[in-house]
Amino acid sequence: MSPVLRPISGQDQGAFMSLWSWNGLWPAIRLSLVTGLAATLIGLAMTTALFALFQGHRIFRVFLRLVAPFLAVPHATAALALTFILAPSGWIMRGVVTLFNALGIPISQTPPDFITINDPGGLALIFGLVIKEVPFLVLMCVAAWAQCDAPRRRLVASALGYGRITGFWLTIWPVLYPQLRLPIFAVLAYSMTTVDMAMILGPSLPPSLAVQISKWITLPEPLYQGMAAAAAVVQLTLVAATLLVWRFLELMGRAISRAQFQSGIRGLSLDGPIKFFGLVFGLVGFGVLIFGLLALGIWSIAGLWPYPDVLPQTYTPRVWAEAQSGVIKATQNTVILALLSTVPAVFLVLAVLQSEFLGKRTYRIQRIIYVPLLVPQITFLPGLYQLTLTAGISGQTLTVAFAHFIFVLPYVALTMGPAFRAWDIRYAMVASAMGASRKKIFWQVRLPMLLCPILISSAVGIATSVAQFLPSQLIGAGRIETLTTEAVALTSGGNRRLIGTYGLVQSLFPAIVFGLALWVPTLTYRNRRTLRAPK
Amino acid sequence: MKITDGLVLDHLTIFKGAKRLVALSAHVKKGEVLTLMAPSGAGKSTALAAIVGALDPFFRQHGKIFLDGQDITDLPIHERHVGILLQDDLLFPHMSVAANLAFAMPNSGQSKGERHRLIEQTLEEVDMPLHANADPATLSGGERARVALVRCLLAEPKALLLDEPFSALDQDLRATLRLKVFELTKARALPVIMVTHEHADALAAGGEVISLMGQALDISKT
Numbered sequence: 001m002s003p004v005l006r007p008i009s010g011q012d013q014g015a016f017m018s019l020w021s022w023n024g025l026w027p028a029i030r031l032s033l034v035t036g037l038a039a040t041l042i043g044l045a046m047t048t049a050l051f052a053l054f055q056g057h058r059i060f061r062v063f064l065r066l067v068a069p070f071l072a073v074p075h076a077t078a079a080l081a082l083t084f085i086l087a088p089s090g091w092i093m094r095g096v097v098t099l100f101n102a103l104g105i106p107i108s109q110t111p112p113d114f115i116t117i118n119d120p121g122g123l124a125l126i127f128g129l130v131i132k133e134v135p136f137l138v139l140m141c142v143a144a145w146a147q148c149d150a151p152r153r154r155l156v157a158s159a160l161g162y163g164r165i166t167g168f169w170l171t172i173w174p175v176l177y178p179q180l181r182l183p184i185f186a187v188l189a190y191s192m193t194t195v196d197m198a199m200i201l202g203p204s205l206p207p208s209l210a211v212q213i214s215k216w217i218t219l220p221e222p223l224y225q226g227m228a229a230a231a232a233v234v235q236l237t238l239v240a241a242t243l244l245v246w247r248f249l250e251l252m253g254r255a256i257s258r259a260q261f262q263s264g265i266r267g268l269s270l271d272g273p274i275k276f277f278g279l280v281f282g283l284v285g286f287g288v289l290i291f292g293l294l295a296l297g298i299w300s301i302a303g304l305w306p307y308p309d310v311l312p313q314t315y316t317p318r319v320w321a322e323a324q325s326g327v328i329k330a331t332q333n334t335v336i337l338a339l340l341s342t343v344p345a346v347f348l349v350l351a352v353l354q355s356e357f358l359g360k361r362t363y364r365i366q367r368i369i370y371v372p373l374l375v376p377q378i379t380f381l382p383g384l385y386q387l388t389l390t391a392g393i394s395g396q397t398l399t400v401a402f403a404h405f406i407f408v409l410p411y412v413a414l415t416m417g418p419a420f421r422a423w424d425i426r427y428a429m430v431a432s433a434m435g436a437s438r439k440k441i442f443w444q445v446r447l448p449m450l451l452c453p454i455l456i457s458s459a460v461g462i463a464t465s466v467a468q469f470l471p472s473q474l475i476g477a478g479r480i481e482t483l484t485t486e487a488v489a490l491t492s493g494g495n496r497r498l499i500g501t502y503g504l505v506q507s508l509f510p511a512i513v514f515g516l517a518l519w520v521p522t523l524t525y526r527n528r529r530t531l532r533a534p535k
Numbered sequence: 536m537k538i539t540d541g542l543v544l545d546h547l548t549i550f551k552g553a554k555r556l557v558a559l560s561a562h563v564k565k566g567e568v569l570t571l572m573a574p575s576g577a578g579k580s581t582a583l584a585a586i587v588g589a590l591d592p593f594f595r596q597h598g599k600i601f602l603d604g605q606d607i608t609d610l611p612i613h614e615r616h617v618g619i620l621l622q623d624d625l626l627f628p629h630m631s632v633a634a635n636l637a638f639a640m641p642n643s644g645q646s647k648g649e650r651h652r653l654i655e656q657t658l659e660e661v662d663m664p665l666h667a668n669a670d671p672a673t674l675s676g677g678e679r680a681r682v683a684l685v686r687c688l689l690a691e692p693k694a695l696l697l698d699e700p701f702s703a704l705d706q707d708l709r710a711t712l713r714l715k716v717f718e719l720t721k722a723r724a725l726p727v728i729m730v731t732h733e734h735a736d737a738l739a740a741g742g743e744v745i746s747l748m749g750q751a752l753d754i755s756k757t
Contacts, residue, residue, distance in 0.1 A: 359592070426625055429589045432612035433619045434639040434690035444638065448629040529672035530628040 015226030019234070022227070024206025027120070031208045032238055035122045036192030039129035040246075044184060046130070047137040049278040051145065052168035053271065055154075064142070068518060070135040070289065071460065072510035074467035076487050079128045079200035080503045081292025084299065084496070086116045086124060089307050091295055097308035111307055118203050125202040129191045131285050137183060139460070143418035144179035148172060165274055166267030170260060177250070183414060186373035188246060189239050193376035196469035196488050209235050210378045214470065217382050232379040239376055293507065299500030319497040326486065327505055333397070334466055334482045334509060340401035342461035345409045346454065352413070353420045354442060366413070373410045377470045385474050395477035403471035404464075412461040419453030451524065452531065455517035463510040483509070540603055541565050542586075542617075542694045542726040547598035549578065549585055556594070557582045557747045563694070563726035568717065568742035571730040572752055579730035582747060583696045586728065587619045588612035602693050618692030620700040620716075624683035626671040632658070632682055633667040639690040657685045661715060677708040684716060688723065695720055697729035701736060713739045 019025060054060040073081075085091045089111035100107040117124040150172045157167030193210040202208050207215070209231060216228035299305075303314030320327075352366060384403065388394040423446060431441045447454070472482045483506040490499045525531040541564040549557040556578035563569045573579050584590045586600055589612055600608045607615045626635050636654045645653070651667075658664055661681040671679060680700070687695065697716065701709040713736065720727050729740055737744045737754050744752045 424625070426621060426623070427627065429584075429587070429612065430619060430621065430625050430687075431627075431638070432589075433587050433615075433617060433692070434687070435613050435616070435641060436638070437613055445627055449627070451629070525629060527631070527670050528629055529670055 014223075015230040018223060019227050019230040024212065025209075025231075025234075027203075027206050028209040028212055029234070029238060031122050031203065032192045032210070032235065033242065035125050035129065035198075035202070035208070036188055036239075036242060037246075038122075039126045039133060039191040040184065040188040042126070043130045043133040043137055043187060046134050046278060046282060047141055048168070048173070049165070049274055050138065050282070051141055051150075052165050052172075053275050053278065055145065056151065063138070066286070067135045067138050067142075068456075068459070068514040069511055070131075070286070071139060072463050072514045073132070073289070073293070073507045074463070074484055074510065075128075075132050075194065076196045076200065076467065076469060076484050077293070077296070077503045077507045078132050078289060079197045080487060080491065080499055081289055081296055082124065082128050082131070083117050083200060083292075083491075084295035084500075085288050085292045086127075088112050088114065088116055090116075091291060091310070094308045094310050098310050101308075109308060117201055120203045122202055122208070125198055125208075127285070127288075128197050128201045129194070131289050132197070133187045133191065134285075137180070137187065139415065140180055140183040141176070143415070143422075144176050147179065147418065147422060148175040150176065161268075162266050163268040163271045165270045166265065170257060174254070174257065179418075181250075182370060182373065185243055185246070186370075186410075186414075188242065189374050189376060192239055192242060193235060193378055195378060196484065199488060200491050209238075210376065213378050213382075217474075228382065232382065235376055236379045239374070243374070293504075296500040296503040299496045300504055302497060302500075319501055323498060323501050326481075327483075327501065330481045330483045330486050330502070331505060331509065333480055334484070334506075336397060337401050337404050337468075337472070337480075337482060338462045338465040338509075338513075340398070341404035341408045341465045342412070342458055345405055345412045345461050346416075346458050348409065349413045349416050349457075350420075350447075350454070353417060354446075357420075357425075358438070369413055370410045372406050373414075377407070381470050381474045385477070388475060394475070395479040397480060400472055400476045400480050403475040404468050407468060407471065408461045408464045411464045412457050415457035415460045416453060419450060419457075423450060449531065452521045455520055456514075459510070459514045459517040462513045466506065466510050539601075541567070542728065543599075543601040544586070545599040545601065547582075547585065547600060548596070549581055549590070550595040550597075551578075551581075551593070555748075557585070559598075559745070559747070559749050561743075561745065561749070563728060563742075565724040565726055566721050568720070568727040568729055568740040570737040570740050570742060570744040571728065571747060572732060572737055572744055572754070573730070573747045574732060578747055579732075580698055583619065583698050583728070583730060587617050587696055588615050616691070616693040617696060618687040618690055618694070619696040619698065620683060620687050622699045622702050624671075624679040626679055626682060626686070628671060630671075631667070632663075632669045632671060632674070635671065635682065636686050636689050639686045641691055653689075657689060658682075660719070661685055676704055677712065680704060680708075680712055681715065684712070684719070688719060692725065694726045694728070697727060697731075699731055699733075700729075702731075702733070710735075710739075717741075 050060075050063060054063065083090065087093075093111060097107055097109070153171040154164070154167055157171045158164070162170070195210050195214050198208040198211045202211065206212060213228050213231045213235065216224040216231065219225070298312065300319055301315050301317060302312035303316040303318075305312035356366070381403070385394065388399050393399045427445055427449070428441050431445050432438075436444075466482075467484060468482075469484050469488055472480060472485050476482075476485070483502055487499065487502040487506050490502060521531060539562070541562060543563075544559045544561045547557065547559045548555060559571075559582065561569055571579055571582060581590065581594060585594075585596050588607075588610065590596055598608075599606060602616065607617070626632075627638065630638065633651070633654050636657065637650060640650060640653070655664065655667060658666060661684065663678060663681060666674065666678065666682075671682065674682065680703075684700075700716070701712055704712060717727075717740065727740075729736065731737060734754055744754050746752055
């Protein structure tokens with residue numbers, strides 16, 4: 001039924017042979033491995049360094065405030081924003097040339113022809129992935145942090161004279177990591193197989209394996225269909241193998257940490273350099289993203305803007321006027337899909353968590369909802385598409401919403417679960433001792449107390465839906481245009497003004513949703529100090 | 536002795552694995568206080584959890600619990616009419632003081648105005664007449680403890696359990712609140728079981744003092 005299974009069923013015996021003889025296969029495999037592992041390792045290192053060094057500082061609050069808006073930026077928008085900065089004709093080069101001109105140093109007045117984005121090594125892609133994954137990992141870390149008694153562990157380690165990094169690594173990491181494993185695996189699987197980000201930032205000849213599969217499946221010839229299926233099998237195997245390798249790295253890390261427990265080395269000298277490099281990388285990374293988003297906005301209203309000017313010579317609302325009907329249609333579709341997928345996901349997750357709390361056995365169901373985090377979209381969406389064709393429901397809004405729901409559900413569960421479980425169950429006990437029924441306790445005590453985390457995870461769900469590219473593109477059979485499919489489609493055309501318009505609107509909707517998620521509790525609980533905003 | 540007023544523990548025994556944590560037989564009459572004394576971690580809270588109906592299934596429980604003659608051993612918590620006051624006040628942070636109290640009050644067909652009057656009257660009983668609309672987070676520790684106490688009582692329990700309810704407070708507040716609790720429970724003729732590891736609590740309660748295994752303790756000598 002699924003293209004993934006077709007070559008194995010023997011229909012296209014030549015598919016694997018054709019795939020092996022494709023000379024882009026090894027670069028594509030290498031790219032998938034390198035970008036996946038590098039983006040995950042760097043993202044994880046930055047996240048944990050942030051927590052190890054800054055948790056408890058005033059500056060940490062500022063970082064946390066930035067998490068929501070960065071989380072809201074869809075992957076494709078972030079990638080587009082980076083191209084506006086890093087491309088040879090992007091803001092960095094324009095700035096350099098303008099500066100040189102001002103100083104009277106001779107420099108070429110045309111964009112340089114060296115490669116910055118779409119580099120064959122995948123550096124730009126790794127950069128983009130890290131920027132998008134760090135906010136997600138930070139969010140997951142915040143949830144896990146409170147549960148592992150981290151502040152007191154750190155206090156004890158510091159009092160014994162350990163540096164923050166070493167103290168963190170020896171006393172907090174061993175309990176924190178198991179709670180982060182699933183989100184990390186999700187980041188790793190995603191980074192290895194992303195299609196939209198790789199199309200925008202990754203190399204094109206040959207592209208990453210996932211991008212190549214997405215190209216082959218659109219071609220009607222059976223040969224390419226077979227190769228797509230064979231490559232999907234390779235991609236799936238690759239992800240599974242990499243997760244195993246990661247597991248091996250975990251064990252190695254644990255062995256090193258165990259050996260270090262008794263060494264008594266305080267590692268105080270580590271803190272300074274790591275703080276320095278962490279801050280530099282962090283500022284560069286997020287500076288590029290912020291300026292990139294700004295560049296999207298400026299390009300969308302730019303009139304004449306020749307290279308190497310830093311700002312446009314004229315401004316015009318022309319592109320907005322021209323794109324208006326398309327943007328409105330795509331926004332409508334995006335909003336409808338986001339609501340149709342997120343609202344049921346939130347209710348389902350609440351129901352599952354509550355029945356878990358009431359002691360009903362739901363563990364197996366819960367694990368199934370996390371599967372889409374680990375199985376690459378490109379390997380099972382084509383199969384799902386075939387299924388919708390057979391069932392005669394392809395290209396319908398509800399079908400696409402269901403595909404979104406599959407991916408929204410695990411993210412809602414990941415973000416809601418920790419807060420829901422961390423709720424002090426003694427509230428339930430005293431409430432029932434006062435004669436309140438389970439239903440009353442759930443609706444009048446637990447839900448209102450958890451309003452903040454429920455809204456945040458709803459916002460994460462909506463942002464996840466907005467960012468979906470493949471499910472909208474494939475399951476929608478190209479008939480359902482969302483802001484993301486449009487923005488990605490525009491990249492090949494290279495119309496920066498139009499890209500800027502779609503990119504801006506694309507990140508605006510989830511940003512508004514996150515704003516609401518933070519503002520509603522403040523408003524509802526303006527007289528309730530403890531519940532006003534997330535800590 | 537089963538058809539009787541007050542709270543009766545009939546060979547209430549709790550096991551953790553093969554280990555017996557609690558073995559109690561007692562009859563707490565209306566208006567009396569039974570004090571359970573044991574060191575920390577001995578299972579005092581476990582005993583109260585069993586009586587209130589919130590025992591973790593991890594433990595095994597034998598024996599019966601009767602309240603005013605009714606066997607409540609297998610009733611769910613919300614049908615037992617056993618109130619509990621813990622060390623932490625556990626006031627619902629999303630509700631005002633008045634809403635916390637209204638949440639606890641059973642609805643026996645009173646008008647909104649009547650319910651509100653009863654709430655204000657109760658707050659006056661604990662010297663907090665002007666706090667109905669306050670955010671619990673803005674109250675002092677002693678005030679929160681008093682609100683938690685009256686919230687418990689407004690649910691009209693037929694018995695009250697106290698799980699070290701004063702231990703989060705400093706000495707002065709502790710003595711005042713203790714007096715208040717026993718004054719109010721005596722006025723309502725409630726059977727009370729209190730667990731504590733403080734002699735002062737036990738002395739103030741004035742009732743029988745026993746261990747988790749049911750042996751009488753003489754606290755005047757220690």
